[in-house]
Amino acid sequence: MAKRLSRWYCCVLLSLLPCTVYADxxxxxxxxxxxxxxxxxxxxxxxxxxxxxxxxxxxITPIDQSERSRERSEFYxxxxxxxxxxxxxxxxxLIFTGRGQxxxxxxxxxxxxxxxxxxxxxxxxxxPDFLDERLKVVTVE
Numbered sequence: 001m002a003k004r005l006s007r008w009y010c011c012v013l014l015s016l017l018p019c020t021v022y023a024d025x026x027x028x029x030x031x032x033x034x035x036x037x038x039x040x041x042x043x044x045x046x047x048x049x050x051x052x053x054x055x056x057x058x059x060i061t062p063i064d065q066s067e068r069s070r071e072r073s074e075f076y077x078x079x080x081x082x083x084x085x086x087x088x089x090x091x092x093x094l095i096f097t098g099r100g101q102x103x104x105x106x107x108x109x110x111x112x113x114x115x116x117x118x119x120x121x122x123x124x125x126x127x128p129d130f131l132d133e134r135l136k137v138v139t140v141e
Contacts, residue, residue: 025074026128027138028112030120035060037139038123044080046123048090049100063112063124064105071109075125079140 027043029035035057045051046062053059065072067084076082082090094100106112109126116122117134131137 024128025071025078025125026131027075027079027123027125027140028116028131028135029123029138030116030118031134031136032120033136035123035138036136037141039141040079043140047076047080047103048082049094049102058121061119061122062103063115063122064103065109065112065125066105066107069108071125071127072105079125 027038035054038054042051042054046054046060047064065075073084076084076087080087091100091102095102106115106124109130112124112126113130113132113135116124123138126135
């Protein structure tokens, strides 16, 4: 009986594991960029297009990932505090009134890396497995 219960508990724990473990996400810029820290509200403003620069910085171009990417869902949930539905509503309103366009969306983390290394004024988010010496992690405060 004890052996059966112990197997049952192991099965339950293992079945829950994929639900609770997820890869982390990092906000990054080119290693040549001056930006190293950003306030959470500033990040939200950049990605929701209520601002396009930060104090003491040149214009910053936010780079997005595909709507179907895990990184995008995690980024908007964690930092921007918007669901995909809220985000679509936000952009539909701004596009309809002619007051804005969403950030350029690239296919995946690798595409974001390639864009960031070519543009020191771009800001993006990637899976940390794609980090290398050409990028700098931005601390979100």
